[in-house]
Each structure stands twice: as C-alpha cells, then as structure tokens.
Amino acid sequence: MGVVIAAHDEANVIGGCLDALLADAGTDAGVELDVVVVANGCTDDTARVAAARPGVRVVELAEAGKAGALNAGDAVVRGFPRFYLDADVVLGPGALRAMAAALTAPVDPPLAVTPRREMVTTGRPLLVRAYYAINTRLPIFADALFGRGVLGVSAAGRERFDRFPAEIADDLFLDSRFASAEKREVSAVASLVQTPRTLRDLVRTLARVRAGNAMLRASHAGIRPSVPSSWLRDVVLPRPWLAPAAVVYVAVTLAAALRARRHPRGAWGRDASTR
Secondary structure, eight states: OEEEEESSSSSTTHHHHHHHHHHTTGGGOOOEEEEEEEESSSSSSSSHHHSSSSSEEEEEEEEEHHHHHHHHHHHHHOOEEEEEETOOOOTTTTTTHHHHHHHOOSOOOOOOEEEEEEEEOOOOOHHHHHHHHTTTTTTGGGGGGGSSSEEEHHHHHTTTOSSOSSOOHHHHHHHHHHOOOGEEEEEEEEEEEEOOHHHHHHHHHHHHHHHHHHHHHSSSSOOOOOTTTTTIIITTOOOOGHHHHHHHHHHHHHHHHHHHHOTTTTTOOOOOOOO
C-alpha cells in the first residue's frame, strides 16, 4: 500500500498521524506500507519529525501548495491501494487495512473508499456545535469522498485521473472522478475530523473550502454541484427541533460565502486552531 501526506507546517500533528499508520502496518499485520510525506513550504520541523519515523520517506518542496505536494508524492510513492491523508488525521487500529480490504475484495470491489465521517465537537462553543448539528445530517456526505481527511483508491481508480489540479479542492476533484456505485464508505472504521475551535476559525475554514470548490467547478466539468436548500428540505423540515441550529448554520454559511470571495486563488490553508 502507498500513502501520500501533503504537509505544510504540521510538526505538531504529523507525528501522531504517522505513528497510527505505522502501528497499523506493523510486522504482525503483514502489511507492506510505503509512506511519503511531502513537506511543502514548511517553516517548522515537519520534515524532521516525519523523517524520524522508521520507513517514512520525506520529499521537501520549497513552495507551499497542496496540489503540488500531492503530485510530488504521487510521483514517487509505491504500491496500491493508495491513500491520501491530511496530516492531522489519526486513524484507529485496523482502519487502513479495512479500507484496503474493501478495495481489493474479490467480488465487485469499489474504485474508491473512505472511512465513516465523525466530527469531533467536544469542547467547542455552542454556535460551532449548532452548525455541525446541521452539517453532519446533510445527505450529500452519504456517498462523498470529501470532508473526511482520508480517501483511498485502487490501481484502477487511480487511472481515472492524471494529476491533481491546481485548485485546492482535491477531495472534491477525486469525488467527481467516480460514480456513486464506484465509491464506498467503510463504515466499520471512522475518521475523527477535528472541527474548528472557535466560530471565527469555522468561518475561515468554510470560506477556504467554498473558494476552492468554486474554482474547481469553474475550471472542470462534471464536479458535483452544491445543494443550497438541502439543509432545509432534508434536515430541518423532517426535524423541526433543529430550527435554532439552522439559524446558526445559515448565518455561518453566508458569512463564509462573503469571505470566500476574498480568498487568494490556490492559497494553501488549514484550520490552525486544531493544530
């Protein structure tokens, strides 16, 4: 199996990510794992922390940029299935092997997989938790590859695309390469996604995501469209007790949309509050 991790100033979290991966591929597991960390534009010890892990290969790029980092890692990583991880993702025991088993199943294997999506909101302010009370119930995530921080493809799945585009929405791009029946959520394992710790950080994070998605849709055909009314039709109307949370959700979404208009094209960004 091959793993590519694009890392920009992730010294505080990359160690935990790598330790979990290496534990999952220990000698008792019988898993051959090639992990490539692409430290791009780093001003901290990301490369040193990653290189200290046995068997982890590090590629250093002077310029920051997630697409460039993913392409650089993809060019040298060995083996399939292949996984793309965010540097702050910590997978539980057996997660990587379970997703790999799904991709290599003898009968009707998918071309792409993700773990179950679990948003960590413990200790977050009420308004942040209110936003995710709506977000986590949106049906768009039922067959989506995005929003989880990790996804995997088989060798046949990797043939669906050439290079990652310059736009920052790499997971939305990959999601668009596969039909719903070709993707699968491995529900037995979860990706614990750390949510922003403040309302301001939430708006900033959403603005970056919206800007990247808009750029990708403008430059590529066949990208999954957004469904602006889904929060009301699919979430709140069947669950009217969520109406107060919906007010927060709409306000945060509008604030992020306004901020997204000013987001620099292709800018590398992530939620610093969880690092």
